[in-house]
Amino acid sequence: MKVAVFGIIPFSDLIKEGFKNLGHEISNVNPDLIFSNDPTGYQDAAFLKAQYPKVHLILNILDIPWHFPNIEKQFQVLIQRFMVKADNITTISHKVKKDLAKLFEKKIHEKIQVIYNPTKDVYYDKKIKKNNMFLYVGRAADPIKRFSLVQDSLKNISGGENLKVCGTEDPGFGKYLGHVSDKDLNELYNSSKYILLPSRAEGIGLSMIEAMICGSLPIACSDNETAKEFLPEDFICDPNSQDIVKKINELEKNYDKKRELAFTYGKKYKDQFNKISIAKNILK
Numbered sequence: 001m002k003v004a005v006f007g008i009i010p011f012s013d014l015i016k017e018g019f020k021n022l023g024h025e026i027s028n029v030n031p032d033l034i035f036s037n038d039p040t041g042y043q044d045a046a047f048l049k050a051q052y053p054k055v056h057l058i059l060n061i062l063d064i065p066w067h068f069p070n071i072e073k074q075f076q077v078l079i080q081r082f083m084v085k086a087d088n089i090t091t092i093s094h095k096v097k098k099d100l101a102k103l104f105e106k107k108i109h110e111k112i113q114v115i116y117n118p119t120k121d122v123y124y125d126k127k128i129k130k131n132n133m134f135l136y137v138g139r140a141a142d143p144i145k146r147f148s149l150v151q152d153s154l155k156n157i158s159g160g161e162n163l164k165v166c167g168t169e170d171p172g173f174g175k176y177l178g179h180v181s182d183k184d185l186n187e188l189y190n191s192s193k194y195i196l197l198p199s200r201a202e203g204i205g206l207s208m209i210e211a212m213i214c215g216s217l218p219i220a221c222s223d224n225e226t227a228k229e230f231l232p233e234d235f236i237c238d239p240n241s242q243d244i245v246k247k248i249n250e251l252e253k254n255y256d257k258k259r260e261l262a263f264t265y266g267k268k269y270k271d272q273f274n275k276i277s278i279a280k281n282i283l284k
Contacts, residue, residue: 001018001024001025001032001033001283002024002025002033003019003024003026003027003031003032003034003035003040004026004027004028004033004034004035004048005019005026005035005037006035006036006040006042006045007034007036007037007038007040007041008037008041010039010041011037011117011118012037012041012121013036013232014118014121014275014278015035015037015118015278015282017239017275018118018274018275018276018277018278018280019076019279022276024116027258031048031052031221032055032056033058033283034048034049034052034055034057034058034140035060035280035282036058036059036060037060037117038060038061038062038236039061040115042059042078042081042082042083043082045057045059046082046085056087056165057085057086057087057088057093058086058087058088058089058282059083059086059089059090060089060090060091060092061089061090061091061092061096061100062067062091062092062096062098062156062203062204063096063201063202063203064096064099064103065182066099067143067144068203071193073139074203075103075146076103079103079104080218088111088113088189089108089111089112090112090113090114090221090282091112091113091114092115092116092117092130092203092204093114093116093203093226093229094114094229095184095202095225096197096203096204097109097114097226100112109238113283115192115278115281115282116202116204116272116273116278116281117203117204117206117278118272118273118275118277119184119209119213119270120169120186120190120206120275121182121184121186121274121275122185122186122210122212122213122214124190124213124214124263124266125186125187125190125214128187128190128191129191130191130193132192133159133160133163133192133194133195134150134154134159134160134162134163134164134185134192134193134194134196135164135165135166135188135189135192135194135196135262136140136150136161136164136165136166136171136174136196137166137167137185137188137195137207138167138197138199138207139167139168140165140167140168140169140170140171141171142169142243144199144200145200146198146239147173148222148236149198149239149240149244150163150171150173150196150198151171151173151243152241153198153241153244153245153248154173154174156241156245156247157245157248158198161268163175164177164182164188164192166179166184166185167179175220180273185210185246186214189210189211189213189214189216190214190215190216192216193212193255194216194217194219194248195207195208195216195218195219196217196218196219196244197218197219197220197227198221198226198239198244199220200221200223200224201225201226202224202226202227203226204226204230205220205224205226205230206273208220208229208230208231208235209266209269209273211262212266212269213266213267213269213270214266215259215262215266217245217251217258217259217260218231218235218256218262219235219237219247219248219251219261220235221236221237221238221239221244222237222238223239224239230265230269231265232261234251234258234261235247235251235258243283256258
Protein backbone atom coordinates (compact mmCIF):
# COMPACT_ATOMS: atom_id res chain seq x y z
CA MET A 1 0.00 0.00 0.00
CA LYS A 2 1.11 3.59 -0.69
CA VAL A 3 0.57 6.02 2.17
CA ALA A 4 1.01 9.81 2.18
CA VAL A 5 1.72 11.26 5.64
CA PHE A 6 1.75 14.94 6.58
CA GLY A 7 2.17 16.91 9.79
CA ILE A 8 4.62 18.13 12.35
CA ILE A 9 7.90 16.37 13.11
CA PRO A 10 8.67 14.11 15.00
CA PHE A 11 5.22 12.51 15.00
CA SER A 12 4.80 12.41 11.22
CA ASP A 13 8.25 10.84 10.81
CA LEU A 14 7.51 8.21 13.48
CA ILE A 15 4.22 7.35 11.78
CA LYS A 16 6.01 7.03 8.44
CA GLU A 17 8.50 4.67 10.06
CA GLY A 18 5.62 2.63 11.45
CA PHE A 19 4.09 2.20 8.00
CA LYS A 20 7.49 1.30 6.49
CA ASN A 21 8.03 -1.33 9.18
CA LEU A 22 4.69 -2.86 8.17
CA GLY A 23 5.93 -3.09 4.58
CA HIS A 24 4.05 -0.11 3.13
CA GLU A 25 5.48 2.61 0.89
CA ILE A 26 5.47 6.32 1.76
CA SER A 27 4.50 8.19 -1.38
CA ASN A 28 2.50 11.21 -2.51
CA VAL A 29 2.10 9.72 -5.98
CA ASN A 30 -1.16 7.83 -6.46
CA PRO A 31 -1.47 6.93 -2.76
CA ASP A 32 -4.01 4.53 -1.27
CA LEU A 33 -4.32 6.51 1.97
CA ILE A 34 -3.67 10.12 3.00
CA PHE A 35 -3.09 10.92 6.66
CA SER A 36 -2.36 14.29 8.27
CA ASN A 37 -1.42 14.20 11.94
CA ASP A 38 -2.16 17.87 12.65
CA PRO A 39 -3.31 21.14 10.99
CA THR A 40 0.18 21.98 9.67
CA GLY A 41 -0.37 19.22 7.11
CA TYR A 42 -4.06 19.73 6.34
CA GLN A 43 -3.49 21.94 3.31
CA ASP A 44 -1.06 19.53 1.65
CA ALA A 45 -3.32 16.59 2.49
CA ALA A 46 -6.39 18.34 1.06
CA PHE A 47 -4.47 19.30 -2.10
CA LEU A 48 -3.47 15.67 -2.61
CA LYS A 49 -7.05 14.56 -1.98
CA ALA A 50 -8.17 16.96 -4.74
CA GLN A 51 -5.73 15.24 -7.11
CA TYR A 52 -6.92 11.77 -6.07
CA PRO A 53 -10.56 12.23 -4.96
CA LYS A 54 -11.21 8.51 -4.42
CA VAL A 55 -8.32 8.11 -1.97
CA HIS A 56 -9.24 7.85 1.73
CA LEU A 57 -8.31 10.98 3.70
CA ILE A 58 -7.88 10.99 7.49
CA LEU A 59 -7.33 14.24 9.37
CA ASN A 60 -6.08 13.95 12.95
CA ILE A 61 -6.49 16.52 15.75
CA LEU A 62 -3.82 16.87 18.44
CA ASP A 63 -5.44 19.31 20.83
CA ILE A 64 -7.79 22.25 21.27
CA PRO A 65 -5.77 25.09 22.83
CA TRP A 66 -8.70 26.79 24.55
CA HIS A 67 -6.40 29.48 25.97
CA PHE A 68 -5.73 30.83 22.45
CA PRO A 69 -7.84 33.88 21.50
CA ASN A 70 -10.79 33.14 19.21
CA ILE A 71 -9.91 29.44 19.08
CA GLU A 72 -13.48 28.35 18.32
CA LYS A 73 -13.65 30.66 15.29
CA GLN A 74 -10.21 29.46 14.13
CA PHE A 75 -11.33 25.87 14.44
CA GLN A 76 -14.51 26.50 12.47
CA VAL A 77 -12.30 27.75 9.62
CA LEU A 78 -10.35 24.46 9.74
CA ILE A 79 -13.61 22.51 9.67
CA GLN A 80 -15.00 24.44 6.70
CA ARG A 81 -11.73 24.50 4.71
CA PHE A 82 -10.41 21.01 5.34
CA MET A 83 -12.32 18.68 7.65
CA VAL A 84 -15.43 18.58 5.49
CA LYS A 85 -13.20 16.92 2.85
CA ALA A 86 -12.02 14.16 5.21
CA ASP A 87 -13.34 10.61 5.08
CA ASN A 88 -12.44 10.18 8.75
CA ILE A 89 -11.49 12.46 11.63
CA THR A 90 -9.36 11.13 14.46
CA THR A 91 -7.84 12.53 17.63
CA ILE A 92 -5.15 11.50 20.11
CA SER A 93 -7.03 11.06 23.39
CA HIS A 94 -10.53 10.68 24.77
CA LYS A 95 -10.07 14.02 26.53
CA VAL A 96 -9.61 15.78 23.17
CA LYS A 97 -12.55 13.89 21.68
CA LYS A 98 -14.66 15.14 24.58
CA ASP A 99 -13.50 18.70 23.86
CA LEU A 100 -14.48 18.32 20.21
CA ALA A 101 -18.13 17.85 21.19
CA LYS A 102 -18.23 21.64 21.56
CA LEU A 103 -17.14 22.13 17.96
CA PHE A 104 -18.74 19.36 15.88
CA GLU A 105 -22.32 18.31 15.24
CA LYS A 106 -23.32 15.26 17.28
CA LYS A 107 -23.56 12.94 14.28
CA ILE A 108 -19.99 13.85 13.24
CA HIS A 109 -18.59 13.81 16.77
CA GLU A 110 -19.85 10.26 17.34
CA LYS A 111 -17.78 9.05 14.37
CA ILE A 112 -14.48 10.55 15.57
CA GLN A 113 -12.00 7.80 16.45
CA VAL A 114 -9.21 7.98 19.05
CA ILE A 115 -5.75 7.07 17.72
CA TYR A 116 -2.83 7.90 20.03
CA ASN A 117 0.28 9.67 18.83
CA PRO A 118 3.38 7.46 18.93
CA THR A 119 5.99 7.81 21.64
CA LYS A 120 9.61 8.24 20.70
CA ASP A 121 11.70 5.07 20.63
CA VAL A 122 12.51 5.22 24.34
CA TYR A 123 13.18 2.11 26.42
CA TYR A 124 14.23 1.02 29.89
CA ASP A 125 18.00 0.66 30.23
CA LYS A 126 18.97 -1.06 33.48
CA LYS A 127 22.60 0.01 33.03
CA ILE A 128 21.70 3.69 33.55
CA LYS A 129 21.79 4.77 37.20
CA LYS A 130 19.27 7.13 38.79
CA ASN A 131 21.69 10.03 39.24
CA ASN A 132 19.25 12.89 38.63
CA MET A 133 16.30 13.83 40.81
CA PHE A 134 13.92 15.84 38.58
CA LEU A 135 13.32 16.26 34.85
CA TYR A 136 11.03 18.59 32.90
CA VAL A 137 10.38 18.02 29.18
CA GLY A 138 8.37 20.48 27.11
CA ARG A 139 7.54 24.09 26.28
CA ALA A 140 8.36 25.77 29.58
CA ALA A 141 7.22 29.24 28.41
CA ASP A 142 3.69 28.12 27.49
CA PRO A 143 1.43 29.36 30.33
CA ILE A 144 -0.78 26.26 30.15
CA LYS A 145 2.28 24.13 31.05
CA ARG A 146 2.54 25.97 34.42
CA PHE A 147 6.29 25.67 34.79
CA SER A 148 5.98 28.15 37.66
CA LEU A 149 4.56 25.25 39.71
CA VAL A 150 7.79 23.33 39.12
CA GLN A 151 9.83 26.28 40.30
CA ASP A 152 7.66 27.03 43.35
CA SER A 153 7.63 23.37 44.38
CA LEU A 154 11.31 22.60 44.02
CA LYS A 155 12.36 25.67 45.96
CA ASN A 156 10.71 24.04 48.97
CA ILE A 157 12.16 20.54 48.79
CA SER A 158 15.52 18.97 49.54
CA GLY A 159 17.31 18.21 46.29
CA GLY A 160 15.06 20.58 44.37
CA GLU A 161 18.06 22.20 42.75
CA ASN A 162 18.69 18.93 40.87
CA LEU A 163 16.36 19.73 37.99
CA LYS A 164 17.15 19.23 34.31
CA VAL A 165 15.03 20.97 31.68
CA CYS A 166 14.93 20.10 28.00
CA GLY A 167 12.82 21.72 25.30
CA THR A 168 12.77 24.74 23.03
CA GLU A 169 12.56 27.36 25.82
CA ASP A 170 14.87 28.18 28.74
CA PRO A 171 12.74 28.91 31.82
CA GLY A 172 15.67 30.38 33.75
CA PHE A 173 15.40 27.73 36.47
CA GLY A 174 17.17 24.39 36.67
CA LYS A 175 19.89 23.14 34.31
CA TYR A 176 18.65 23.95 30.81
CA LEU A 177 19.80 21.41 28.19
CA GLY A 178 18.00 22.82 25.15
CA HIS A 179 16.59 20.50 22.50
CA VAL A 180 18.15 17.07 23.02
CA SER A 181 18.55 14.08 20.73
CA ASP A 182 16.31 11.03 21.15
CA LYS A 183 19.29 9.11 22.51
CA ASP A 184 19.99 11.77 25.14
CA LEU A 185 16.30 12.01 26.00
CA ASN A 186 16.16 8.27 26.59
CA GLU A 187 19.13 8.56 28.95
CA LEU A 188 17.49 11.48 30.79
CA TYR A 189 14.27 9.53 31.31
CA ASN A 190 16.20 6.53 32.62
CA SER A 191 18.49 8.53 34.90
CA SER A 192 15.79 10.76 36.47
CA LYS A 193 13.69 9.73 39.44
CA TYR A 194 10.75 12.06 38.71
CA ILE A 195 9.30 13.64 35.57
CA LEU A 196 7.24 16.74 36.36
CA LEU A 197 4.19 17.52 34.22
CA PRO A 198 2.13 20.20 36.02
CA SER A 199 0.20 21.27 32.89
CA ARG A 200 -3.38 22.42 33.19
CA ALA A 201 -4.19 20.52 30.00
CA GLU A 202 -2.48 18.24 27.48
CA GLY A 203 -3.60 16.63 24.27
CA ILE A 204 -1.88 13.48 25.49
CA GLY A 205 1.23 14.36 27.56
CA LEU A 206 3.67 11.88 26.03
CA SER A 207 6.43 12.73 28.51
CA MET A 208 4.48 10.98 31.29
CA ILE A 209 4.02 7.91 29.07
CA GLU A 210 7.68 7.85 28.05
CA ALA A 211 8.76 8.33 31.67
CA MET A 212 6.93 5.18 32.81
CA ILE A 213 8.33 3.17 29.90
CA CYS A 214 11.80 4.09 31.19
CA GLY A 215 10.99 3.38 34.84
CA SER A 216 10.68 6.95 36.09
CA LEU A 217 7.77 8.35 38.07
CA PRO A 218 5.62 11.07 36.45
CA ILE A 219 3.89 13.64 38.64
CA ALA A 220 0.88 15.38 37.09
CA CYS A 221 -2.00 17.53 38.32
CA SER A 222 -5.61 16.56 38.98
CA ASP A 223 -7.11 19.27 36.75
CA ASN A 224 -5.34 17.75 33.74
CA GLU A 225 -7.98 15.36 32.37
CA THR A 226 -5.48 13.57 30.14
CA ALA A 227 -3.31 12.71 33.14
CA LYS A 228 -6.33 11.02 34.72
CA GLU A 229 -6.87 9.12 31.46
CA PHE A 230 -3.40 7.57 31.47
CA LEU A 231 -1.95 7.67 35.00
CA PRO A 232 -2.82 5.86 38.22
CA GLU A 233 -3.95 8.10 41.09
CA ASP A 234 -0.60 7.43 42.79
CA PHE A 235 1.09 9.90 40.42
CA ILE A 236 -1.54 12.66 40.50
CA CYS A 237 -1.83 15.54 42.97
CA ASP A 238 -3.64 18.86 43.34
CA PRO A 239 -2.33 21.75 41.23
CA ASN A 240 -0.40 23.66 43.89
CA SER A 241 3.19 23.60 45.08
CA GLN A 242 2.33 22.33 48.57
CA ASP A 243 0.58 19.24 47.21
CA ILE A 244 3.33 18.59 44.67
CA VAL A 245 5.92 18.64 47.47
CA LYS A 246 3.69 16.35 49.54
CA LYS A 247 3.34 13.94 46.61
CA ILE A 248 7.12 13.85 46.05
CA ASN A 249 7.69 13.05 49.72
CA GLU A 250 5.05 10.29 49.62
CA LEU A 251 6.61 8.71 46.55
CA GLU A 252 10.10 8.93 48.02
CA LYS A 253 9.03 6.80 50.99
CA ASN A 254 7.76 4.03 48.70
CA TYR A 255 9.89 4.63 45.63
CA ASP A 256 10.68 1.01 44.70
CA LYS A 257 7.04 -0.06 45.01
CA LYS A 258 5.80 2.92 43.00
CA ARG A 259 8.47 2.31 40.40
CA GLU A 260 7.09 -1.18 39.87
CA LEU A 261 3.69 0.43 39.32
CA ALA A 262 5.22 2.75 36.73
CA PHE A 263 6.82 -0.24 34.99
CA THR A 264 3.43 -2.01 34.86
CA TYR A 265 1.85 0.93 33.05
CA GLY A 266 4.98 1.52 30.98
CA LYS A 267 5.03 -2.04 29.67
CA LYS A 268 1.44 -1.71 28.49
CA TYR A 269 2.05 1.70 26.92
CA LYS A 270 5.28 0.55 25.23
CA ASP A 271 3.12 -1.73 23.07
CA GLN A 272 0.11 0.57 22.81
CA PHE A 273 1.99 3.72 21.80
CA ASN A 274 4.76 2.39 19.57
CA LYS A 275 4.89 3.60 15.98
CA ILE A 276 3.91 0.22 14.47
CA SER A 277 0.80 -0.05 16.66
CA ILE A 278 -0.19 3.50 15.70
CA ALA A 279 0.26 2.76 11.99
CA LYS A 280 -1.93 -0.35 12.39
CA ASN A 281 -4.61 1.70 14.14
CA ILE A 282 -4.61 4.26 11.32
CA LEU A 283 -5.04 1.45 8.76
CA LYS A 284 -8.00 0.08 10.75
